Amino acid sequence: MAEANWYVVHTYSGYENKVKANIEKTIENRHLEEEILEVRVPMQDVVELKNGAKKTVQKKMFPGYVLINMVMNDDTWYVVRNTRGVTGFVGPGSKPVPLTDAEMKPLGIQIENISVDFGEGDTIAVVAGVWKDTVGVVQRMDYSKQTATINVEMFGRETPVEISFAEVRKM
Numbered sequence: 001m002a003e004a005n006w007y008v009v010h011t012y013s014g015y016e017n018k019v020k021a022n023i024e025k026t027i028e029n030r031h032l033e034e035e036i037l038e039v040r041v042p043m044q045d046v047v048e049l050k051n052g053a054k055k056t057v058q059k060k061m062f063p064g065y066v067l068i069n070m071v072m073n074d075d076t077w078y079v080v081r082n083t084r085g086v087t088g089f090v091g092p093g094s095k096p097v098p099l100t101d102a103e104m105k106p107l108g109i110q111i112e113n114i115s116v117d118f119g120e121g122d123t124i125a126v127v128a129g130v131w132k133d134t135v136g137v138v139q140r141m142d143y144s145k146q147t148a149t150i151n152v153e154m155f156g157r158e159t160p161v162e163i164s165f166a167e168v169r170k171m
Contacts, residue, residue: 004037004071005098007080008090013064015085016041020066022083035076038069042107061107065090072096116141116148118170124150128167135171136161 011019020039027036042061047054066086070076077096080086089096118124120141126134136150139160146165151158 004035004069006067006069006104007072007096007098008062009066009068009080010087010090011064011066011085012087016060016064016066019083019085022085023066023068023080026079026083030079032076032079034071035073036068036070036079040067040069042067067099067107072098116165116170118148118168123171124148124168125171126150126163126168129163131161131163131167134161 009019020041023036023039027033027039043058044061045056046059047056049055068080070080077089081088088094091097118138120138122138123135124138126132126136131152134150134152136152138148138150140149141147142149142162147162148165148168149160149162150168152161153159
């Protein structure tokens with residue numbers, strides 16, 4: 001079987017979630033679960049200031065686009081391309097171009113899983129990044145985001161900081 005890759009589909013603006021739902025329904029109806037693996041509308045948390053109050057809301061990272069992890073063949077291309085709200089794949093002409101691993105990394109979708117030898121309550125040292133040479137106790141582990149939250153002393157008070165697993169080591 002061919003390898004699945006991530007492709008970008010252009011949609012009418014505002015129709016991203018509708019397109020996602022329509023493609024997922026088609027996958028179910030046509031039993032394409034083995035060929036179209038995942039459909040995503042990348043979201044990000046944004047802090048808005050309204051009437052003097054801060055409010056965290058989710059916004060689309062790429063309005064007008066949907067990401068699809070699929071095996072590209074004539075059937076899957078036809079299903080996605082002819083979904084209501086889809087204007088086409090991103091790529092030259094009618095040939096879709098898969099995203100590279102380097103393009104996927106900032107989206108947080110394909111992250112190589114890092115196994116760690118520490119857990120909550122362990123003392124770790126930060127070996128890279130902004131907090132280099134900082135020591136802290138792990139308060140929380142987030143394996144899906146590959147991050148650990150540690151408390152660091154800032155301005156005389158403990159402040160939680162989220163650090164990538166790749167930037168720390170156990171003491």
